[in-house]
Amino acid sequence: MARPTLHTDLCDIFGIEYPICLAGMGGIRFTPPELVAAVSEAGGLGVFGATGDEPEELRKRIRRVRELTDKPFGVDLLLPVVTGSLESDGVQVQPEAIRATLKREYPRHSEFVESLIGEFGLDEHRTERKLGGGGIALARKQVEVILEEKVPVFAAALGDPAWLVPDARDAGTKVMGLVGNVRNAARQVKAGVDVVVAQGTEAGGHTGRIATMPLVPQIVEAVKPLPVVAAGGIATGRGVAAALALGAQGVWLGTAFLTATESQIFDSQQRAVLDGRSEDFVISRSYTGKTARQHRNPIVQAWENAGLDPLPMPLQGMLMSDLSASAEKAGRHDLMFTPAGQASGLLDESRPAADIMASLVDEAVSVIDDLHSRISIS
Numbered sequence: 001m002a003r004p005t006l007h008t009d010l011c012d013i014f015g016i017e018y019p020i021c022l023a024g025m026g027g028i029r030f031t032p033p034e035l036v037a038a039v040s041e042a043g044g045l046g047v048f049g050a051t052g053d054e055p056e057e058l059r060k061r062i063r064r065v066r067e068l069t070d071k072p073f074g075v076d077l078l079l080p081v082v083t084g085s086l087e088s089d090g091v092q093v094q095p096e097a098i099r100a101t102l103k104r105e106y107p108r109h110s111e112f113v114e115s116l117i118g119e120f121g122l123d124e125h126r127t128e129r130k131l132g133g134g135g136i137a138l139a140r141k142q143v144e145v146i147l148e149e150k151v152p153v154f155a156a157a158l159g160d161p162a163w164l165v166p167d168a169r170d171a172g173t174k175v176m177g178l179v180g181n182v183r184n185a186a187r188q189v190k191a192g193v194d195v196v197v198a199q200g201t202e203a204g205g206h207t208g209r210i211a212t213m214p215l216v217p218q219i220v221e222a223v224k225p226l227p228v229v230a231a232g233g234i235a236t237g238r239g240v241a242a243a244l245a246l247g248a249q250g251v252w253l254g255t256a257f258l259t260a261t262e263s264q265i266f267d268s269q270q271r272a273v274l275d276g277r278s279e280d281f282v283i284s285r286s287y288t289g290k291t292a293r294q295h296r297n298p299i300v301q302a303w304e305n306a307g308l309d310p311l312p313m314p315l316q317g318m319l320m321s322d323l324s325a326s327a328e329k330a331g332r333h334d335l336m337f338t339p340a341g342q343a344s345g346l347l348d349e350s351r352p353a354a355d356i357m358a359s360l361v362d363e364a365v366s367v368i369d370d371l372h373s374r375i376s377i378s
């Protein structure tokens with residue numbers, strides 16, 4: 001049977017068949033090359049999250065995706081917020097030094113995290129990797145690789161992509177900028193991005209406060225004629241149709257693709273998404289220090305109950321790194337950070353990405369068609 005048509009201007013901009021993007025989700029387990037390629041092969045835009053990747057590791061991932069598909073795909077980075085000189089380097093610190101500083105400066109927080117390791121019966125496993133961000137120096141090297149490899153699409157979360165837009169244009173790479181409010185959308189327009197992603201608070205991962213329904217039309221108005229892609233809470237064809245009705249030219253889905261069989265998320269984390277209700281996915285600063293929507297696991301609950309305010313980013317992530325490493329070592333993946341959104345309430349089975357894509361398209365087409373028969377207009 002012929003594939004249905006669901007075409008918007010976004011398809012022409014990216015050279016894709018359907019206006020559906022796999023959201024860039026940081027960490028190899030969330031957006032492995034197999035998942036990225038499967039979404040692109042199914043007619044969407046596969047995007048992988050590469051924040052924190054060493055440049056040569058990133059190059060390998062790009063090339064691996066290219067081995068699996070010759071269709072367009074993208075890379076997403078959480079760009080560091082640049083406050084001063086572009087040359088200022090990120091701080092990478094030995095874990096021992098961080099532990100000592102955190103113990104000295106935040107004794108209550110350090111004791112609390114140690115008590116959690118004991119409370120959950122974990123053997124303490126100390127992370128050996130250096131902690132801290134690579135800062136703008138790493139981001140510049142990553143962007144260099146992305147442009148050298150002529151990746152078709154680059155997505156910038158956080159930060160201001162103005163410094164890379166001219167080079168991206170020269171390399172033929174389209175740039176997307178993620179926003180959660182109108183103020184940041186204006187900054188992305190000024191930076192010269194090609195497409196703006198409007199991410200509502202329902203979304204999994206780091207997220208803002210405005211819901212998708214009021215956010216998308218505001219961003220559409222604020223950035224027109226630039227195309228807008230809607231994100232946050234979309235996991236079905238109905239959601240796709242609703243996003244298009246709000247004025248978006250496409251959608252950007254994270255949580256829905258965590259349930260794909262190609263995802264490498266740990267089984268218990270995928271189960272949490274499949275079995276969880278929308279209200280089980282809450283905003284908390286407990287793992288990263290920045291507001292992120294995630295599964296409300298016992299660790300998130302413990303932070304809530306303790307009444308301790310998590311430290312700001314990146315300190316909280318450093319504080320939690322030994323606990324996360326200990327949980328992983330013990331196979332207690334349910335105690336690890338599981339970013340996912342309210343769309344989890346819509347998802348109850350794990351399927352190949354191609355099937356997820358086909359359902360999104362078929363349902364969106366039939367919903368749009370059905371509107372004509374259900375609603376009388378003159």
Ligand SMILES: Cc1cc2nc3c(=O)[nH]c(=O)nc-3n(C[C@H](O)[C@H](O)[C@H](O)COP(=O)(O)O)c2cc1C
Binds near residue numbers: 206232234
């Ligand atoms: C597991 C996970 C990891 C994420 N990591 C990133 C990231 O590294 N960079 C980014 O721009 N957004 C990240 N996000 C947000 C997604 O890009 C996207 O905006 C969001 O998933 C859309 O909402 P949805 O989860 O309701 O589909 C992440 C989301 C999830 C669920």
